[in-house]
Structures are given as structure tokens and as C-alpha cells.
């Protein structure tokens with residue numbers, strides 16, 4: 001089961017466990033994290049999950065858990081692997097640590113946090129990608145994903161003959177057609193696009209009269225319009241809100257009806 005909204009756990013530090021549990025109580029069933037202590041407290045996400053299981057809020061089988069492998073360059077000194085080990089070993093060690101943090105024996109989606117180079121898909125990425133696929137084949141992971149990728153990364157990954165990811169997770173800017181070229185690549189190949197920073201990357205959309213007008217008509221907030229729009233164009237949105245009311249609003253946006261004309265108008269705002 002792949003949920004239609006993901007709750008993101010970045011930047012929550014000592015609030016991580018409580019906010020993860022709260023998100024589950026409010027109704028989120030997809031959790032996004034990373035084994036990157038610099039921005040995420042993955043062990044605390046696991047504590048939040050455990051509290052929700054104990055309280056009977058949800059069971060592991062009802063959840064979609066996503067985490068990431070992050071290269072040394074994206075980490076601080078708190079590494080989930082031996083930096084002297086080869087990359088395949090680092091990916092395996094990071095995954096073993098994630099399974100322990102999250103108190104589970106499988107991850108629903110395992111994501112390469114970002115390619116080694118901004119310019120293209122490298123041999124390092126190919127090595128990690130192959131290690132991730134082996135973990136999937138061994139039953140420790142259900143789906144594979146990549147994050148922070150350009151169209152060029154994806155084209156080179158595909159041209160290498162390696163399998164395409166099940167998910168792409170990118171920061172989504174309205175000014176480039178909401179990541180139009182990457183979304184088009186994904187749509188053609190059956191890859192599910194996950195969008196983050198939908199609110200923070202697009203302040204001009206939130207304050208635009210078109211969005212304000214739809215929000216007023218439907219008696220919702222501009223943020224809810226943006227999240228509903230994202231789903232209407234096939235995206236799986238992320239929210240990392242720390243506010244219980246915003247959690248409820250973000251999930252409630254799923255009930256908002258947007259006309260095809262409204263969707264097209266928002267899609268071409270940028």
C-alpha cells in the first residue's frame with residue numbers, strides 16, 4: 001500500500017518522536033526519514049513509531065516507511081557506516097542501522113538521498129544503486145528510489161541499463177513547471193514522483209490571486225490548494241509540518257475538488 005501523503009521527519013530534533021507519533025494519530029500512514037543525523041533523528045522516528053504501535057494507533061503492516069542512504073559528503077561526523085569501507089558496504093551498513101532505528105525488518109522505500117555529483121550519474125552511484133537492489137532482492141527493501149536528481153541523472157541511470165527507480169523525490173519549484181521535465185520522464189516510465197518543499201519553494205504561488213481565489217471559493221487555505229494540486233497532477237506530496245492543525249489540514253486537502261481548468265492554471269503559473 002502506497003499512501004497518498006508522506007509525513008517528513010527532517011529538522012525536528014528532540015520533537016521528532018512526539019511529532020512522528022502525532023502524525024500517525026492524525027492519520028498519516030507514510031513516513032519519510034533518512035539515516036542522516038545532520039538533518040534527521042531516525043532513531044527518534046523509530047521511538048515515535050513504537051509509541052504509536054504500543055498505543056494501538058497503527059501496526060507496522062499499515063505503514064509505508066521510507067528512508068535514505070546519504071553519502072559521506074552529505075553527513076556530519078555522526079555516520080551510520082564506516083567511512084573507510086567501500087560504498088556497497090556503507091550502503092549495507094546504513095540500511096542495517098535504519099532497520100534497527102525503525103524497529104523493523106524491512107523498509108518500504110529505500111532512497112539514494114542524492115547522486116554523488118550534480119553533473120551526472122557516476123560509477124559511485126551505480127555501485128550504491130546495485131547494493132540497494134541486492135538489499136531489495138534479499139527482502140530488506142520493497143522499492144527503490146532516488147532523490148535530488150535532474151533529468152540528466154535519470155537519463156544516464158536509464159542508459160546504464162540499471163533498473164529505473166520506483167520513486168523520484170525532488171524539491172518542486174513552480175517556476176520550472178513544478179519540475180516538469182523530471183515529472184514527464186517519471187510519467188513515461190511509471191515512476192512515482194514525490195514532491196517536497198511544495199510550500200517553502202513556492203511562496204509566490206501561495207500568495208497568487210488564482211490560488212487565493214480557489215482557497216476562498218472552497219473555504220480552504222492556499223497550502224491546501226497546493227497540496228491538492230500536487231496530487232491532482234500525480235504527485236505524492238510531502239509535508240513536514242510541526243503543527244497538529246496543519247497536519248489535519250494537509251490530509252483534509254485530499255477532499256478538495258479542483259476542476260481540470262484550475263489544475264492546468266496552477267500548473268502553468270510559473
Ligand SMILES: NC(=O)c1ccc[n+]([C@@H]2O[C@H](COP(=O)([O-])OP(=O)(O)OC[C@H]3O[C@@H](n4cnc5c(N)ncnc54)[C@H](OP(=O)(O)O)[C@@H]3O)[C@@H](O)[C@H]2O)c1
Nearest residue numbers: 008009010032147196197199223238239240241242243246
Ligand atoms: N530528499 C531531500 O533531500 C529532502 C530535502 C528536504 C526535505 N525532505 C523531506 O520533505 C519533508 C518536508 O520538507 P519541506 O521542505 O517540504 O518543508 P516542511 O518541513 O514541510 O516545511 C513546510 C513549512 O510549511 C508550513 N506548513 C505545512 N503545512 C502547512 C499548512 N497546511 N498551512 C500553512 N503552513 C504549513 C510549515 O509550518 P508549520 O510547521 O508551522 O506547519 C513549514 O514552515 C522533510 O521533512 C523531509 O522528510 C527531503
